[in-house]
Amino acid sequence: MSDDPLVVAPKVLLHDHLDGGLRPQTIIELADEIGYTDLPSTEAEALGWWFRDSADSGSLPRYLETFDQTLAVMQTKEGLFRVASECAQDLAKDGVVYAESRYAPEQHLRQGLTLEDVVEVVNAGFRDGEARAAEAGRPIRVTALLTAMRHAANSREIAELAVRYRDDGVAGFDIAGAEAGYPPTRHLDAFEFLRRANAHFTIHAGEAFGLPSIWEAIQWCGADRLGHGVRIVDDITIEGLPFATWLEAHRDNARALAEVDLDGVQLGRLAAYVRDCRIPLEMCPTSNLQTGAALSISLHPITLLKRLLFRVTLNTDNRLMSHTSASREATLLAEQAEWTVADLRWVTINAMKSAFIPFDQRLGIINDIIKPGYVPLLPETS
Numbered sequence: 001m002s003d004d005p006l007v008v009a010p011k012v013l014l015h016d017h018l019d020g021g022l023r024p025q026t027i028i029e030l031a032d033e034i035g036y037t038d039l040p041s042t043e044a045e046a047l048g049w050w051f052r053d054s055a056d057s058g059s060l061p062r063y064l065e066t067f068d069q070t071l072a073v074m075q076t077k078e079g080l081f082r083v084a085s086e087c088a089q090d091l092a093k094d095g096v097v098y099a100e101s102r103y104a105p106e107q108h109l110r111q112g113l114t115l116e117d118v119v120e121v122v123n124a125g126f127r128d129g130e131a132r133a134a135e136a137g138r139p140i141r142v143t144a145l146l147t148a149m150r151h152a153a154n155s156r157e158i159a160e161l162a163v164r165y166r167d168d169g170v171a172g173f174d175i176a177g178a179e180a181g182y183p184p185t186r187h188l189d190a191f192e193f194l195r196r197a198n199a200h201f202t203i204h205a206g207e208a209f210g211l212p213s214i215w216e217a218i219q220w221c222g223a224d225r226l227g228h229g230v231r232i233v234d235d236i237t238i239e240g241l242p243f244a245t246w247l248e249a250h251r252d253n254a255r256a257l258a259e260v261d262l263d264g265v266q267l268g269r270l271a272a273y274v275r276d277c278r279i280p281l282e283m284c285p286t287s288n289l290q291t292g293a294a295l296s297i298s299l300h301p302i303t304l305l306k307r308l309l310f311r312v313t314l315n316t317d318n319r320l321m322s323h324t325s326a327s328r329e330a331t332l333l334a335e336q337a338e339w340t341v342a343d344l345r346w347v348t349i350n351a352m353k354s355a356f357i358p359f360d361q362r363l364g365i366i367n368d369i370i371k372p373g374y375v376p377l378l379p380e381t382s
Ligand SMILES: O=c1[nH]cnc2c1ncn2[C@@H]1O[C@H](CO)[C@@H](O)[C@H]1O
Pocket: 017, 018, 019, 020, 060, 064, 067, 102, 103, 104, 107, 147, 176, 177, 178, 204, 207, 287, 317, 318
């Protein structure tokens, strides 16, 4: 285990894609087993960098093309079980104590599996990974979020699947995929079904597209949380200037967001609503740099939103494509945006409060695992 203190710090992930977090070596071995020969490299380190570099394109649609390679080896029960088990183990090893891992069941049907097969085998993989992590002394709990793809037309069916498995490892629902041109209101039928079933869902919104997408996700669809939501800053002014204009003028000052006087910051009505209602933002800094949704770690809006006490959470999105981990995201913010261990504890508790499992279970993890886990790192909080 690394001795980086942030590996030891308990962490919570609400936004981590199962098909964006494979070990390169596993991709190579699974490809070999099924006879898949289109991998860009059969050497683990080179393959890892290929994902990182290809995803570093500045565009969300191009970032998403790299998933063709991971999905190719996630079409059999063996492949899905192994990937899910390793996901739980890798997160646990990095100090994650609770994770919601998302994937789109409809993308795993190419070799004859049914939607139910996919959900059940991924759940079995998570249980296996949890058991191995506990044996290794790093217990974790992993639940699934079922994603529907926003360009497709089967979101209602996936929403029904999520409700059918809600007492069996599935905590909620999501929509993902290219954002521009596919507003969340295309899937109102799914969201209305979920709300009538008292089920939870998040929506990727405000990543590649701005405020209209966030507004629709909250006010038309009723999302419990926002996937990314980083573009909420488009509804914030600093010293009378739109956020983006102000930031452009301060882009040479890496401390601009850590130091700006909050008295000069004003929220528009949508930003105020998001903050007033404590709507969780599932923020993923490194991923945003790759898709062009943010300039740098030091000038990522997450630091301003944290200082304004939005309900910020810190996530990985795709550990493989972004070459990252929960600890690494935290370390980057500590090194480049002046985040403290107290800030990491705060976003971790925010995330656990915002999880889709029952309230008493969330509270149990906060009180029994997260708070005690920070005592050695922050003795004054004991
Ligand atoms: O940051 C993102 N924005 C939108 N869609 C994404 C992102 N990361 C992954 N996916 C999409 O979600 C699917 C299910 O996990 C992935 O296959 C990918 O297409």
